[in-house]
Amino acid sequence: MDFKLRIRTAETPQGQQLAIVPLEGRFDAKVASEVRQLLQQVLDFGYHNLLIDMSAVTFMDSSGLGVLISALRKCRTAGGNLSLCCVPESVALVLSLTSMEKVLTCFDDLETAIANFSNASSAR
Known part of the structure; x- marks a missing residue:
């Protein structure tokens, strides 16, 4: 699988800038490193609030989960947050x-994710 940096941006009603990152296909050990690098690039671009669109993910294992948790930690360290949207049933089961x-x-x-997204500082 070849993930491309296809982020979109949005602004929450509270004025927070979000990077919306769509993932697709299998999110497993085979692509975990590639996705980790993709998310790091987004963070390097200055986005600290990430919304991961999981609608096209067909499978996720512990490697994929580890990438998400690592990215969440990095976002929170930078004063932001990471949330998921459109989570398929198979991924919800893993979570x-x-x-x-x-x-x-x-x-x-x-739409609900953008409207209700909160960064770490306002969520605590």
Whole structure:
């Protein structure tokens, strides 16, 4: 799989800038390093609030989960946050089994995610 940097940006009603990063296909050990680099590039561009669009993800394993948790940590360290939207049932199951749905905020759709996104400083 070849992930391309296809981020979109949005602004929340509170004026926060978001980078919307769509992922697709299998999010497993085979592509984890590539996705980690992609997310680091987004952070390097100055975005600290990331919204990961999972609508086209067909599978995620612990490697993919590790990438998301690592990116969440980096966002929060920079004063931002990371949330997921459009999470498929198979991915939601992985989040539930690992209790990561308590750590990663998930929204049903993109519009709701943008409207309700909060960065780490306002979420605490």
